[in-house]
Amino acid sequence: MKKIKIELEEVLKYNSTMVVEVPDEISDEHLDDIWKRAEGEYGISNVSNTLSRFGIKVIQDSGLDPNSPSSTQLEITDVTEMEGEQDVK
Known part of the structure; x- marks a missing residue:
């Protein structure tokens, strides 16, 4: 019986929604910078933490x-036929 190694790539996509309160003293330009910083985060909880550091309150x-x-x-x-008793890495 032959052994075949199959390499897989799986991409998961999540869609989320947040409602936030932004203090009036934050300018639109500064807010754009904050959004860019938040986009660099991994996970919704990290986005919430980043926003709160700038005084933006997540209300939902x-x-x-x-x-x-x-x-x-x-x-x-990739699909590769394996020879011998190689382990999958």
Whole structure:
């Protein structure tokens, strides 16, 4: 019986919504900078923390469930026949 190693790439996508209160003293230009900083974060809780550091209060979020992505995409990126008793790495 032959052994075949299959390499997979899976991409998960999550869609979330937040409602925030922004202090009046934060300019639109500064707010754009804050949004860019928040976009660099990983996960909704880190985004919330970043926003709060700038005085932006999260009053509602969609309560993201990490077990329920909005969509997934799976691709087999490589198929290789294995020789001998090699272990998958």
